[in-house]
Amino acid sequence: MKANIFIYRCRVFILLLTLFVFLYDSNLSADVDRYTMARDEMVQYQIRKRGIKDQNVLRAMSSVPRHEFVRKGLWKNAYEDRPLPIGYGQTISQPYIVAYMTELLGVDQESRVLEVGTGSGYQAAILAGIVKEVYTVEIVAPLYQRSQTLLERLGYKNIQIKNADGYFGWESQAPFDAIIVTCASDFIPPPLIKQLKKGGVMCIPVGPPFKIQHLILVKKEMNGEITTQIMASVRFVPLVRDSQKQ
Numbered sequence: 001m002k003a004n005i006f007i008y009r010c011r012v013f014i015l016l017l018t019l020f021v022f023l024y025d026s027n028l029s030a031d032v033d034r035y036t037m038a039r040d041e042m043v044q045y046q047i048r049k050r051g052i053k054d055q056n057v058l059r060a061m062s063s064v065p066r067h068e069f070v071r072k073g074l075w076k077n078a079y080e081d082r083p084l085p086i087g088y089g090q091t092i093s094q095p096y097i098v099a100y101m102t103e104l105l106g107v108d109q110e111s112r113v114l115e116v117g118t119g120s121g122y123q124a125a126i127l128a129g130i131v132k133e134v135y136t137v138e139i140v141a142p143l144y145q146r147s148q149t150l151l152e153r154l155g156y157k158n159i160q161i162k163n164a165d166g167y168f169g170w171e172s173q174a175p176f177d178a179i180i181v182t183c184a185s186d187f188i189p190p191p192l193i194k195q196l197k198k199g200g201v202m203c204i205p206v207g208p209p210f211k212i213q214h215l216i217l218v219k220k221e222m223n224g225e226i227t228t229q230i231m232a233s234v235r236f237v238p239l240v241r242d243s244q245k246q
Contacts (some may be wrong), residue, residue, distance in 0.1 A: 040098040061127035069120040116166035117182035121147035165242040209238035
């Protein structure tokens, strides 16, 4: 009699466990489908319809799970076309700006790119789906640690990240085919110009903090001449500096 009760209880337990797994998998699949749909709509209506044509950029924007790069309480807003806070006075840029700046770089699968201002890690992840190597620098230690952990968890193998003052770039890995700066500087840092390969480009917001800035496209011609072109008006958080190195 006791053996029958034990067997019955085991069967009930297995049934309940199976039901829990089924419901968990169903909810997980629903979440995946929901974010995939939101990402597809983001690319279609916020990026493609606003003029972004580079297929590599569109493909990367379609594949990177932007919600992973913001805190869970903001996942529902992750695919809206606006910046979101990531802590420490920093933000993740709006999707269109990420796509636009990436397209301006004109990079491909052979490119080596430097990013100044890792932040959430989202821009680095977008670049990683397009280029050969991404080198990204973040001065805020907790953001550096968080982004490094997240990028490793998501399986990005072609991103190197370090905790340092991005003003000085990453000299040991220079020159770079392209440089992208995701924070505003009062001027274009000379070390970044020096680390740009001949024929390379840099995209950087220049202007006063918390006000309208100019998104500048910098080109280093094959003869070493530097040219600049204003591409858009933007508003980025300021470039954070190491006070001991200024």
